[in-house]
Amino acid sequence: MGLCNYIANTPDKPNCRWLCTLDEWRVEFKWPRCIKRFGQQQINRNIFDKEKILELLINSDYVVYQPNFYNNKIVQNSLRKNLHLKQITLSPIFVNNPQFMIDKEKKYNCNITVSHIIKNNNDIKLYTNKDYHPTTFLLLEIAKQICDIAKISFYTNNDYEKLLKSQYPNY
Numbered sequence: 001m002g003l004c005n006y007i008a009n010t011p012d013k014p015n016c017r018w019l020c021t022l023d024e025w026r027v028e029f030k031w032p033r034c035i036k037r038f039g040q041q042q043i044n045r046n047i048f049d050k051e052k053i054l055e056l057l058i059n060s061d062y063v064v065y066q067p068n069f070y071n072n073k074i075v076q077n078s079l080r081k082n083l084h085l086k087q088i089t090l091s092p093i094f095v096n097n098p099q100f101m102i103d104k105e106k107k108y109n110c111n112i113t114v115s116h117i118i119k120n121n122n123d124i125k126l127y128t129n130k131d132y133h134p135t136t137f138l139l140l141e142i143a144k145q146i147c148d149i150a151k152i153s154f155y156t157n158n159d160y161e162k163l164l165k166s167q168y169p170n171y
Contacts, residue, residue: 002134003064005042006143006163011153018046019053054078057085062150064088067108088149090142091115093134112145114138136167 001018008016047053057063057078065071067089079085090112091105098115105113117138118126126138134142140155140163147154155163 001042001046002139003143003146004045005039006139007146007152008042008045010143010147010155014150014152016045017056018042019056020046020048058082060085062086062088064090064146066090066092067104067110086150088112088146090146093138093142094132096132111149112142114142117141136164140164 004016004018007014047056053074054077057074058081060082061084063075063078063085065075065087075085075087079087089108089110091101091108091110091114093114095101095114098118101115102113104110105115121137121141124137126135127133128135140160144154146152154160
């Protein structure tokens with residue numbers, strides 16, 4: 001959700017949606033609490049309906065996802081119906097084991113390798129202490145790479161600094 005919010009609010013204001021096929025997110029996640037954290041606008045970008053997800057993928061220019069068997073199946077089915085759909089793959093973000101992350105990056109030939117961001121920024125806090133959630137810095141670095149690949153304008157340095165200070169999502 002954080003990446004979707006950051007990309008949706010870049011200067012080009014792309015039509016960005018967070019697609020989730022996991023039913024437990026819809027059922028178990030505390031959405032009223034998240035409205036304060038993420039804002040109603042981002043909550044409205046969250047799509048859970050599988051038919052709506054497939055429809056969006058068929059009509060999209062890009063899909064950004066973390067490869068695994070289930071996601072690959074959905075994307076491959078969409079690619080058959082949308083020959084112009086471009087894939088941006090990124091490695092797992094929530095990983096305590098760096099080698100696992102690197103292995104997944106190699107296995108799936110990820111466009112965006114979070115391990116490189118971590119390696120190149122080992123002096124910056126990249127995860128929260130509370131729940132190992134990515135910090136604003138890490139999410140923005142991933143969003144910057146997504147924007148580069150998709151040719152979307154990224155934030156100005158001034159806006160980037162403001163976002164770093166805001167520490168989205170606010171806990």
